[in-house]
Amino acid sequence: MTELLSGPDPDTGHGYGHPDGTGTDAVAHRPDPLDSVQPAHYGRMWELASTDPSTLAGDDTLWLVTGGALDLFAADAGGRGHWRFLGRAEPGALLPSLPHGDRHVLTGRATPGCALYRVRTAELIPAPNEPHDQRHDEPHSTSQSDAFITSTASSRSALAAALDAGLSALLDAVRQPPPPLPPERTVRITPDAHTELGAHQSGAAAPSAGAVTWIRVVSGQAGTDDGTLPPPEAGRFTPMGAHDRVRGEPTAVVAACTTSRLLSDGSLRRHLDDFRPHLMSALSRRVIEEDRQDEARLTAGRRAREAALDQAVHALREHVRPSSVPGPDTRRNPGPRTTTAASASAPSSSARSPTAAQAEHAAAVVVEMVAEAAGITASPTHRAVDHAPHPDPVHRIVRIARTARLPSRPVDLTGTWWRTDIGPLVGFLREGDTPVALLRRRGHYEMADPSGGPRVRVTARTAGRLRTRAVTFYRPLPDDTGNVTRLLFSYGLHGCRADLLRLTAAGLAAVALGLLVPIATGQVLGRFVPDGQRPLIIQTCLAVIVAGLVAMGFGIVRNLAVLRIEGRFETTVQAGVWDRLLRLPASFFGRYSTGELAGAALGVSRIGEVVSGVAMTVVQAVLLVAVNFALQLWYSPPLALLSATMVALSAAVLSVIGARELTWHRRLAKLDNALTNKVFQTLRGLPKLRVAAAENYAYAHWARDFVESQRIRRRVRRLQNAVTAFGAAYVPFCTFILLALLAGPARDAMPVDGILTFTVSFTTQLTATAQLVTALTSAGAVIPLFGRLEPILTQPPEISENSRHPGELTGAIDVRGATFRYSPDGPPVLDDVTLRVRPGEFVAVVGPSGCGKSTLLRLLLGFAAPESGSVHYDGQDLAALDLTAVRRQCGVVLQHAQPFTGTVLSNIRGAEAYSLDEVREAARMAGLADDIAQLPMGLHTVLSDNGSTFSAGQRQRLMIAQALIRRPRILFLDEATSALDNHTQRIVTESTRALRATRVVIAHRLSTIMEADRVIVLSEGRIVQSGPPDELLADATGLFHHFVRRQVR
Known part of the structure; x- marks a missing residue:
C-alpha cells in the first residue's frame, strides 16, 4: 500500500491533510490489512501529534489508522467539558466519519507512532450505479478506481477487513455489551442466509475477530439494544458487532451478509451513509446516559451521607433530650425571631456539650447560613463533610468550607467590631466552642444559633460571650468569565446597591441646589441691586448660604458612599483575583513572569481608586451639563443651541487630546510592567550578579526602560498641560463671544438678570464638560490594567465544578500508559510509562539525569496532564478529581x-492551625528538633528570604517537617535527603516508615534506594527495570547494576 492516499483532492487539488490542504507525503511502510491494495493518488498522510486531537466528523470521509493505535473519545460539541473515553482503534482500521452532533462529537487522539490518512468515501467505495468518470476530473482516476474495486478479490477482502476493524471499534465504543443470554434463547446469525427470531430470542453474529455482520429485516419487526431496525420496506442493512444482539419484536426474519459482499454488489456506500447518523445518535445517548449515571451516583452518595448524619444526630438528641428536642429538619429554619442580649437564654445542654457528630453538623449548618448571607452558593455535590473530629473550632470551619469550595480566612474580632460592617461571619461561643452565625441586618449584627433558637442582637455583652477568632468567606470569581470588564464591575459592585442609590440621590440633590447660584446671581445683580431692594438681597444671600450648607451635607453623603463603594470593590475584587490566581494550573505560571502576575493582581487597587473617582465626577458633570442646558433653553433656545455647539467643540478637542494621551498610557503600562518584572528579577538574583560583578550591567539594563518610561510620562504631562491651557483659554473666549452677541445682535433677547443667569450657567456647563472629558480620559489609563488581568480571569481554573472529591485515600497509585512531552513537536519525556504502587509501599525511582523522574512526579501531583494515558488514585482518574483535595492528603x-x-x-505549620506540640513532633520526625533548640528564638526565629540563614541540610529538613506535619497518606520526595548526613537520614527514614504511608522517592543516594521495597529504573522516558533492589542488583547486565557500581567506585 505504498501509494494509497498519496494524491490530491480531485475537487481542490490539495492533499487530504489539514483543512488548509497541508500535509506530508506518504511514507513507504503501510500496515495490514491494506498492504495488498495498490491504487495511486487518493490522498495524503495527516500527521497527528498525540497532543493534537482530531475531530472525526464529516459526511463523506474515511480515516485510516496506521503505525499506532487511535484512542476514541466523545467530546463536547462546543469544545468545553471533559472527554469521555470510548475505545481504541488499532492500526489498520478504516474508520467512517460520523456527523457533527448537536451535543457531542467523535474525537480521536493518537498514541505514539500513530498517523491518520484521510480519504473521501467515493475514492474507495463507489456509490450504487455511479460511473467512476463522474467522480474524478483526472483521466487516470477512473481506470485506477475501477481496477481497485473490481480487479481482485484480495483487494476487496483487504478493504472489507479494514472497514470491519473500524466499524467494530465504533460499535464497541458506542454500545455497552449486553448481559449474556442462555444458549436456548440465542440464535446464531450466519451470513448469506435468513434467520428466524422467535419470541424471547436474540440473534448473535458468528464469532470472528474484528468481523462485522450486516443484517436486514426481511419480515416482521426487529430491534437492537439501542433502537429499532429499519422496516423491511426500507431495504437497509445495519452493521452488527461481535457483542451486539438482535431481538424480534415479537418475531422477525432477518437476512445477513458480510462487508465484502456489500462491497462487491456496490451497495455498501448507501448502507454506510444511512448508518452514520444512527451511530452518532447512539454515541450521544451513551454519553448522556453515563453522565446521568455519574450524577445519580454522586447524588445517591450525598443523600446517603446526609441521611446517615441526620439519623445519627437525631438519635443522639433523642437520647439526650427525648421530649423537647425538635426533629432533625428544624435546623434548616433558624427563624426570624430577634431578642436582646439580656433576654437571650443560654445555649441548651446539647449545644454546650455536643458530640463530635453534632459539632460537625452544627458547623456545616452555620457555614451554609453565612455563605448564603454573603451571596455565595456552594454546589450540593461539594457539601460532603469529613467528620473526623478536630479540637480547634476554627480549623473545623475552615475544613468544612474547603470541602464545600468556599474561600475562607480566619479573622480577629477586636475592639467594637460589631458596630462596623465586616460582612457575615462564623463566630464561636466561649462555652463549648459552639459555632454561631454572625449576620449583618439593618445596621447591626445578629447571632443565629444553628439549632433553630432565636436570633440575638450582638451588643458588648453578647460579644463578650464570643471568642476573638472568627471565620469569614469571600465570593470566588465565576469560572465562566465572559467579558472581563463587565465581570469585574458586576462582581465588585455586588452588595453596593444602597450606596449607588445614595450616590445618585446626593448628586441629583447637589446639582439641583447648584442651580440656585446662577438664578440668584441673575436676580440679585440684574434686578435687586439696581432697584435697591436690600431685604431681598439679604434673603437671597441667606438662601444661597443655606443651599450651600445643604449641598455640603449631600457632598459628605456622596463622598462616604464613594468610599464605601471603593473599599468594597477593592476588597471583593482583590480577594477574588488572588483566589483565581491561586487556583490556576501550574502550566499557566510558566507563561508569565512573577512581576507580570503580581502587577496584574495588585492593579485592582488602582482600578478601584480611578473608577470610583471617575464615577463620581462623571455623574456630577453629566447632571450639571444636562440641568444647565435645560436652564439655558428656558431663557433662550437660540443661545442655548449656540452654547451647546461650543460645548460640543470643547468636548471634541479634549477627546482628541485624550485619545492621544490614552495611547501613551497603554505604552507606559506595558513598560511599567516590564520594569516591575526586571526589578523583581534583579533583587532575587542580586547574589549571582555580585558573584559575576555584573551589577552595572543590571543597572544599565533597568535604566534603559526607566528612561523610556520617564520620556513617555513627560509626553503625558505635556498633553495634560495642553488640556489645562485649553480649558483656561476656551472658557473666557466663549464667554466673550456670548457677551458680544448679547451686546450686539441679541441685545433684546433677554433682560439683564437673564443675561447674568445665562452667562453663569454657560460657564458652569463648559467647566463641567471639561471635567467630564478629563475624567473619562483618566479612566482610560486603567484600560491597560484590565488587559493585564485578562489572562488571569480567562484562564480556566485547575479544578472545575465537576471535579469529584477523592475521599480518604489509601495510597494506591496506578499510572497507565502515560506519555508526556513539553512541546507538541518535542521528544517524549515520558513514553508509555505504566506502574502500580500498592498502599504503604516504598518505591524508589532512579535513572540518569533527564530521564523523566521529576516529570513523572509532576504528573502524579497533577501539575501536568499526560498527553495519553492516565494517572489513578485508588482507582479514580486524577483528571476527574479535585486536585487540591488529593494534594492535601x-x-x-x-x-x-x-x-x-x-x-x-x-x-x-503553613496556613493550618496545628498546635505547637504537633509542630515540635514534625520537627523531631525530620531530625530538626536539636537545630531548633539551638536557635535564639526557637520556633519563632525568623528566616530571611529563601532561608539563606539555614544550611542546605537544614532547609531540606525544614521542608520535610512541613510535609510530615499533616500525617499524609502519600509521600513524594524528590531528592529530599541529598544534603543530609547518614544519622539524620536514618531519623527521617524511620519517621516516614512509622507513618505507614505510600512513599515514592526520587533519589540518587544508594542508602536510600536500597531500603526501598521496589526500585523503578527510568531511561529515556521508559521503565527499563522494576523490582526489589536486591534482585535488580543481581542482574549484571541491567542499568541498575551499572548505576550502583558507579556509586560504589
Missing part, C-alpha cells in the same frame, strides 16, 4: 524547594 518535598520568608513555626 500528600506530603511533597520537591527538588530545590525553598522555605518562605517568616518564622520556623510558620514554615512548618
Whole structure:
C-alpha cells in the first residue's frame, strides 16, 4: 500500500491533510490489512501529534489508522467539558466519519507512532450505479478506481477487513455489551442466509475477530439494544458487532451478509451513509446516559451521607433530650425571631456539650447560613463533610468550607467590631466552642444559633460571650468569565446597591441646589441691586448660604458612599483575583513572569481608586451639563443651541487630546510592567550578579526602560498641560463671544438678570464638560490594567465544578500508559510509562539525569496532564478529581524547594492551625528538633528570604517537617535527603516508615534506594527495570547494576 492516499483532492487539488490542504507525503511502510491494495493518488498522510486531537466528523470521509493505535473519545460539541473515553482503534482500521452532533462529537487522539490518512468515501467505495468518470476530473482516476474495486478479490477482502476493524471499534465504543443470554434463547446469525427470531430470542453474529455482520429485516419487526431496525420496506442493512444482539419484536426474519459482499454488489456506500447518523445518535445517548449515571451516583452518595448524619444526630438528641428536642429538619429554619442580649437564654445542654457528630453538623449548618448571607452558593455535590473530629473550632470551619469550595480566612474580632460592617461571619461561643452565625441586618449584627433558637442582637455583652477568632468567606470569581470588564464591575459592585442609590440621590440633590447660584446671581445683580431692594438681597444671600450648607451635607453623603463603594470593590475584587490566581494550573505560571502576575493582581487597587473617582465626577458633570442646558433653553433656545455647539467643540478637542494621551498610557503600562518584572528579577538574583560583578550591567539594563518610561510620562504631562491651557483659554473666549452677541445682535433677547443667569450657567456647563472629558480620559489609563488581568480571569481554573472529591485515600497509585512531552513537536519525556504502587509501599525511582523522574512526579501531583494515558488514585482518574483535595492528603518535598520568608513555626505549620506540640513532633520526625533548640528564638526565629540563614541540610529538613506535619497518606520526595548526613537520614527514614504511608522517592543516594521495597529504573522516558533492589542488583547486565557500581567506585 505504498501509494494509497498519496494524491490530491480531485475537487481542490490539495492533499487530504489539514483543512488548509497541508500535509506530508506518504511514507513507504503501510500496515495490514491494506498492504495488498495498490491504487495511486487518493490522498495524503495527516500527521497527528498525540497532543493534537482530531475531530472525526464529516459526511463523506474515511480515516485510516496506521503505525499506532487511535484512542476514541466523545467530546463536547462546543469544545468545553471533559472527554469521555470510548475505545481504541488499532492500526489498520478504516474508520467512517460520523456527523457533527448537536451535543457531542467523535474525537480521536493518537498514541505514539500513530498517523491518520484521510480519504473521501467515493475514492474507495463507489456509490450504487455511479460511473467512476463522474467522480474524478483526472483521466487516470477512473481506470485506477475501477481496477481497485473490481480487479481482485484480495483487494476487496483487504478493504472489507479494514472497514470491519473500524466499524467494530465504533460499535464497541458506542454500545455497552449486553448481559449474556442462555444458549436456548440465542440464535446464531450466519451470513448469506435468513434467520428466524422467535419470541424471547436474540440473534448473535458468528464469532470472528474484528468481523462485522450486516443484517436486514426481511419480515416482521426487529430491534437492537439501542433502537429499532429499519422496516423491511426500507431495504437497509445495519452493521452488527461481535457483542451486539438482535431481538424480534415479537418475531422477525432477518437476512445477513458480510462487508465484502456489500462491497462487491456496490451497495455498501448507501448502507454506510444511512448508518452514520444512527451511530452518532447512539454515541450521544451513551454519553448522556453515563453522565446521568455519574450524577445519580454522586447524588445517591450525598443523600446517603446526609441521611446517615441526620439519623445519627437525631438519635443522639433523642437520647439526650427525648421530649423537647425538635426533629432533625428544624435546623434548616433558624427563624426570624430577634431578642436582646439580656433576654437571650443560654445555649441548651446539647449545644454546650455536643458530640463530635453534632459539632460537625452544627458547623456545616452555620457555614451554609453565612455563605448564603454573603451571596455565595456552594454546589450540593461539594457539601460532603469529613467528620473526623478536630479540637480547634476554627480549623473545623475552615475544613468544612474547603470541602464545600468556599474561600475562607480566619479573622480577629477586636475592639467594637460589631458596630462596623465586616460582612457575615462564623463566630464561636466561649462555652463549648459552639459555632454561631454572625449576620449583618439593618445596621447591626445578629447571632443565629444553628439549632433553630432565636436570633440575638450582638451588643458588648453578647460579644463578650464570643471568642476573638472568627471565620469569614469571600465570593470566588465565576469560572465562566465572559467579558472581563463587565465581570469585574458586576462582581465588585455586588452588595453596593444602597450606596449607588445614595450616590445618585446626593448628586441629583447637589446639582439641583447648584442651580440656585446662577438664578440668584441673575436676580440679585440684574434686578435687586439696581432697584435697591436690600431685604431681598439679604434673603437671597441667606438662601444661597443655606443651599450651600445643604449641598455640603449631600457632598459628605456622596463622598462616604464613594468610599464605601471603593473599599468594597477593592476588597471583593482583590480577594477574588488572588483566589483565581491561586487556583490556576501550574502550566499557566510558566507563561508569565512573577512581576507580570503580581502587577496584574495588585492593579485592582488602582482600578478601584480611578473608577470610583471617575464615577463620581462623571455623574456630577453629566447632571450639571444636562440641568444647565435645560436652564439655558428656558431663557433662550437660540443661545442655548449656540452654547451647546461650543460645548460640543470643547468636548471634541479634549477627546482628541485624550485619545492621544490614552495611547501613551497603554505604552507606559506595558513598560511599567516590564520594569516591575526586571526589578523583581534583579533583587532575587542580586547574589549571582555580585558573584559575576555584573551589577552595572543590571543597572544599565533597568535604566534603559526607566528612561523610556520617564520620556513617555513627560509626553503625558505635556498633553495634560495642553488640556489645562485649553480649558483656561476656551472658557473666557466663549464667554466673550456670548457677551458680544448679547451686546450686539441679541441685545433684546433677554433682560439683564437673564443675561447674568445665562452667562453663569454657560460657564458652569463648559467647566463641567471639561471635567467630564478629563475624567473619562483618566479612566482610560486603567484600560491597560484590565488587559493585564485578562489572562488571569480567562484562564480556566485547575479544578472545575465537576471535579469529584477523592475521599480518604489509601495510597494506591496506578499510572497507565502515560506519555508526556513539553512541546507538541518535542521528544517524549515520558513514553508509555505504566506502574502500580500498592498502599504503604516504598518505591524508589532512579535513572540518569533527564530521564523523566521529576516529570513523572509532576504528573502524579497533577501539575501536568499526560498527553495519553492516565494517572489513578485508588482507582479514580486524577483528571476527574479535585486536585487540591488529593494534594492535601500528600506530603511533597520537591527538588530545590525553598522555605518562605517568616518564622520556623510558620514554615512548618503553613496556613493550618496545628498546635505547637504537633509542630515540635514534625520537627523531631525530620531530625530538626536539636537545630531548633539551638536557635535564639526557637520556633519563632525568623528566616530571611529563601532561608539563606539555614544550611542546605537544614532547609531540606525544614521542608520535610512541613510535609510530615499533616500525617499524609502519600509521600513524594524528590531528592529530599541529598544534603543530609547518614544519622539524620536514618531519623527521617524511620519517621516516614512509622507513618505507614505510600512513599515514592526520587533519589540518587544508594542508602536510600536500597531500603526501598521496589526500585523503578527510568531511561529515556521508559521503565527499563522494576523490582526489589536486591534482585535488580543481581542482574549484571541491567542499568541498575551499572548505576550502583558507579556509586560504589
